Amino acid sequence: MHFHLTEEQKAIQEAVRGTLADSWPIERIHAFADGDADFDRASWDALMALGLGGILLPDSGMGLLDAALACEVAGEAAAAGPLIGQLLAVAAAAASGKANPDALASGEAVATLVHGGSAFVPCARAADIFLVVDRAAGVRLVPAGDGVTIEAVRASDRTRPVSKVAFADGAGEMLFAAADPVTARLADAALVLCAADALGGAQKVTDMSVAYAKEREQFGQPVGRFQALKHQLAHMALDVEPARALVWYAAYAWDAELPDAPRAAAMAKAHLCDVYVRATRAAVAAHGGIGYTWEYGLNYWFRRALFDRAWLGSPSEHRARAADLASW
Amino acid sequence: MDLSYGEAAEAFRAEVRAFLSSHWPPAADLRGADLKAFIRAFRAAATEAGYLYRAVPKRYGGSEQPVDVIKAQVIREEFARARAPMEVGGNGMNMTVPTLLEKGTDEQKELFIRRTVEGDYIWGQGYSEPGSGSDLASVRTKGELSADGSKWIINGQKIWTSQGMQSTHMFMLVRTEPDAPKHDGITYLLIDLNQPGVTRRPIRQMTGEQGDHTFCEFFFDNAETPVSWQVGERGQGWYVSRTTLKHERASIGSADGLGRQFAKLVELAKEVDRIGDPVIRDKLAQIEGFVLSHRYTSFRLFSCAAAGEDPGPVSLMMKLLLTEIGHEMALLAQELIGEHAFTEPAGAGGRGNRGPRGPEKWLDQIMGSLGNSIAGGASNIQRNIIGERGLGLPRDLAMSGER
Numbered sequence: 051m052h053f054h055l056t057e058e059q060k061a062i063q064e065a066v067r068g069t070l071a072d073s074w075p076i077e078r079i080h081a082f083a084d085g086d087a088d089f090d091r092a093s094w095d096a097l098m099a100l101g102l103g104g105i106l107l108p109d110s111g112m113g114l115l116d117a118a119l120a121c122e123v124a125g126e127a128a129a130a131g132p133l134i135g136q137l138l139a140v141a142a143a144a145a146s147g148k149a150n151p152d153a154l155a156s157g158e159a160v161a162t163l164v165h166g167g168s169a170f171v172p173c174a175r176a177a178d179i180f181l182v183v184d185r186a187a188g189v190r191l192v193p194a195g196d197g198v199t200i201e202a203v204r205a206s207d208r209t210r211p212v213s214k215v216a217f218a219d220g221a222g223e224m225l226f227a228a229a230d231p232v233t234a235r236l237a238d239a240a241l242v243l244c245a246a247d248a249l250g251g252a253q254k255v256t257d258m259s260v261a262y263a264k265e266r267e268q269f270g271q272p273v274g275r276f277q278a279l280k281h282q283l284a285h286m287a288l289d290v291e292p293a294r295a296l297v298w299y300a301a302y303a304w305d306a307e308l309p310d311a312p313r314a315a316a317m318a319k320a321h322l323c324d325v326y327v328r329a330t331r332a333a334v335a336a337h338g339g340i341g342y343t344w345e346y347g348l349n350y351w352f353r354r355a356l357f358d359r360a361w362l363g364s365p366s367e368h369r370a371r372a373a374d375l376a377s378w
Numbered sequence: 379m380d381l382s383y384g385e386a387a388e389a390f391r392a393e394v395r396a397f398l399s400s401h402w403p404p405a406a407d408l409r410g411a412d413l414k415a416f417i418r419a420f421r422a423a424a425t426e427a428g429y430l431y432r433a434v435p436k437r438y439g440g441s442e443q444p445v446d447v448i449k450a451q452v453i454r455e456e457f458a459r460a461r462a463p464m465e466v467g468g469n470g471m472n473m474t475v476p477t478l479l480e481k482g483t484d485e486q487k488e489l490f491i492r493r494t495v496e497g498d499y500i501w502g503q504g505y506s507e508p509g510s511g512s513d514l515a516s517v518r519t520k521g522e523l524s525a526d527g528s529k530w531i532i533n534g535q536k537i538w539t540s541q542g543m544q545s546t547h548m549f550m551l552v553r554t555e556p557d558a559p560k561h562d563g564i565t566y567l568l569i570d571l572n573q574p575g576v577t578r579r580p581i582r583q584m585t586g587e588q589g590d591h592t593f594c595e596f597f598f599d600n601a602e603t604p605v606s607w608q609v610g611e612r613g614q615g616w617y618v619s620r621t622t623l624k625h626e627r628a629s630i631g632s633a634d635g636l637g638r639q640f641a642k643l644v645e646l647a648k649e650v651d652r653i654g655d656p657v658i659r660d661k662l663a664q665i666e667g668f669v670l671s672h673r674y675t676s677f678r679l680f681s682c683a684a685a686g687e688d689p690g691p692v693s694l695m696m697k698l699l700l701t702e703i704g705h706e707m708a709l710l711a712q713e714l715i716g717e718h719a720f721t722e723p724a725g726a727g728g729r730g731n732r733g734p735r736g737p738e739k740w741l742d743q744i745m746g747s748l749g750n751s752i753a754g755g756a757s758n759i760q761r762n763i764i765g766e767r768g769l770g771l772p773r774d775l776a777m778s779g780e781r
Binding site: 051052053260263264271280281291296301302305317320324369 | 379
């Protein structure tokens, strides 16, 4: 029986955390957010140099849980770059036998995830490869340029800007048909990784709020001494910390191919994306005026919470699926 | 991550199963005193085998086993599967025995532990008073030494005692040093409740529940207890009362009760023909997100306990989380039962005699869920604990002068 992180898993998270602290500090986020790019090469290369791209290679000795732990830290750091798409493109290419995953695993080629039916794709202008995962139409790998039309939009999530993308009929290569079980597995994995990003972001804004409450003084006291704020912060923590195990379970169930893995993925995505929205809203409230400014930076996570909630299907959509999957 | 228990645990499971198949169940025609005697003998054999009272020394009737949360879990699972009785429950095993093992005199251990383990002594908790709830250290029930110094004479009132009508004894916090700072003026006493100076009365609850199984209040009018029944030093009772049982407490099934209650809520939605309503399905799945978070976090806590690792602040959150989920379930249940809310359920409160019950039985949960915000550490106190001990926020000014 083991249901907590191993020392090795904690060490991987620390490595990713340290790498992003160096390559993606708040000053870089500010500069990126005001620029036009949808991708940051330096921080991406730093992450890929850690070998994150290969986590979902069949012989890596790791699995979706490890991928989720990396995505959690990326969410915490508000990292730029399509990490979820990259991880899943490697898994899809390797599982299909039709595409070579090496350039993706090394990070040399950049892949982004396209949610079937959605026109909005993060980091589309920088992507070399589009991984289109559509439960109803199967999984495709589409190289950039080949029948791909990209229209830039003013994106609300400034760290993972979306573009509007359209694909010509039959563009790219079909890796898995809709009925192939791998299609649903990849769609489920995307939900788990999105939930992990949300978990990392929600924890980050909770930590920021707690730290600020210890430092900010009013009425001659650190405001965290006041019970009203203390209780708000306790509720943020109560919302976030127990939800961590929901992400772990969903990832574990996927890795172990348990019968409830699809439902666990839906529950994790729905629950964590709601948690993230609540946490970022509560964080702004807990900070007061400084939290409402652009320069403090809370808004980057707030915007990522908007993104995570809307991406890959809303919480209510996945709760409806979870209800169906339980045969209610 | 791996939710299996491992080979050693499975071998142990086979051993427990073999024991149970040769000792349980009793013959179908066993009744009354014979059945009681059978159960008593069964518990004795299970203790002899090392399955029950694992934290209690052999000389006091326990099995004195090394701490092993996985084995303890396997035992719980197999006994539950066989529907075999485990340890006698209640305050005695949860509070009195661990406190005596840590702080009691040899005489107290000899006098009380075995009789408690064997179910002869039932203990009531004498902590809360009408004027002392969350601020427990403000207790005013008074203890004074008799003229010859051999007895404590007790006057005052205690309240919210579970199993109060059945209790044979009480462990209580009594103010013995009125001039000392409040935490240092309390003594922890054991007392025999069957004496003229003690009056008890059941409290009728908001659920309508009443009768001998509810909480009680106790009145002490020159009640007596020997000084040798005082646990720990005079004036140190507050610190004695902080002793808690940690031994093998983590249990992977600690969230099973919540899961079962959620399953009943889904059944209710089917029963009242609302399960097809998208609003209800969404709300159910929303609540289930919390139910599953609680469940998998209980796995996490169990796993950390087995590995001897500190799970961090999340362990401080479980009570409040459980309480909050109970409120959400109550609100949805209230929507689902609709006009059934007009009628009081038979045996209101849930433990009395009752006939057939329809959806109105959820009124027990709807009202009972409020009790969870109060009992065993009120929710606002839980929020303080999470904020201060979990998140490291500065202590409340009202309490920062106190320990």
